[in-house]
Amino acid sequence: MSKNLEIPSVLACERKLDPSDAIFHAGHWNDREDASRWAPIPIRSKCLRGTISNRLKTKDQDPAKLDADIEKPNLQTVDVATLPTNADTLRVQFTLRVLAGAGTPSVCNKVEYQKKLVQTVQIYREKEGFTELAKRYAANLANGRFLWRNRIGAENVQVKVALLKDGEPEQSRFFDALSLDLRKLDSINDDAVQSLGTVIADGLTGNKRHVLLQVTAFARVGAGQEVFPSQELVLNNDKSKNKNKVKQGKTLYAVAGVAAIHSQKIGNALRTIDTWYEDADEWGPIAVEPYGAVTTRSMAHRQPKRKLDFYTLLDNWLLNGKEPSVEQQHYVMAVLIRGGVFGEAESKKTSDEASDDAS
Template structure:
């Protein structure tokens, strides 16, 4: 097929993810025992019942009446919530997970159009030959080294260390250690004192994405918070939104025996927070088709500006319009993320 022959995106088109983290297990230990790796204690989620006070914004003139406010304050606002905290005698939280780095980026798990699949294979092969996923590997490595996957558990910590072990045949063969607080969350580079370790970590990820080697990493982040301090597992999305009296208002994610944990999706979001190629970028955001940041209620990659994934991807594959190299990195990062991207044939 000639390069300028325009195609239509396959109606069935999906990709598996190629950075595949497990759920993160959370446990407690003392910072002084970190080097020995001893004294680990599971962090157990517990329920707490509290009496809250009125704090919502008034909705009508009636609700700003002093008598109404006084009456509302006197009503008990009872809540049951899940909480997780370091036990007394332990000052450090750890989050541990494994990460598989998988090859064949850009190869669809499902595609119902042979011509489109062939053109896509050519586009991905050309990108891989020119770039070898080097830029993406470097940025993923940064997000491991800076401990972004710890999320709120990283904020305000006195010390934060990340260890990454390369596992081969079930055995840890090599271990890298990073001082996460030396590595800023709003930059895509690592502190100069850790460049050697970063380059090695990026090389592992690159080898996995290119299919040169099987890559399985065990990642553990340690944050020194203080004895008894609250820690932050993932919060469960409760689909039953009924306001039944006595219903729990916050449910935290746990493993079978109530041990605190982080969702693999939350860890994956942290690892792919590498997009600094969107218009007027001032910070990394997670790689998403529309550059969506739900906590801000904003999409940074608008279709109107032709900077979203679908506009760039369709123009590149269907029309042969090669985007700037930065946007090529972005499109490939979305394919690493995986998803369903078919175009309706209706």
């Protein structure tokens, strides 16, 4: 039957790790247990008169014109977020829903393919129970990877993960984030990490009907120090010919005026568990992506020519009966947990509609 399966033109899966935006507050390290002592961190603007620092084209340029370009001030407005001068600690808080049903398509136009996919995931779930993946997701919560740049240079970082029931913390776990290695996700023997991994695995397998975690991280970075919410992507649609207009150099993300990190960036940090690709010893864990893309390095670590990309592994598994190694099975399941649009779209309209359903 497998060889007669057709790849669906429309195939989409919903994400099963669903984080909220992460909101920034400021306070004192010793007030971590007193929620009333923490104030929202606003976004504010600075107008700067900087210098030109980017590489200029110098070949065949008029020296006088080149000198004028270099000497011209670089005027720009940038958004910033900082701790107050009377607060030394950043608090970052978000919630995370863990859902069952990984690998069950939300949209699929080939019934037999869907049956085979669901059956394959079921066999994996019965054999592995999502234990390895859940442990790695737990490790990325415990080590504070989701803090991104805010983790760097911090004196102390504590992460609190609470399992919520009826809106109240039922069980809380505390982690010293800086004591956990960001690169060694497969060798963490911390009992609290293992316990948190069990909770996440129960949510992914459906053993626990409702898993909602509240994650609170405290980073002691110093009074008045700059903190780093997400930066917005601003397309250059300004067609104004006013050369003297001060340009917006950096726009930061805020929720109701409070500095925050995009939920997508939180999700990227949590799924940075892929150490099963070639050259992983050199580069360390990367975010789970169909082609192993890392945009900050302009690299794709799972190019199709290496036969380790998601689509090659999935097609060999479902269509050709070639079961991947256990490590690559973990990777395929992690992509399904990530969710997305995986079909061969017949048209752009079809692809867009499927993408909306999978969001």
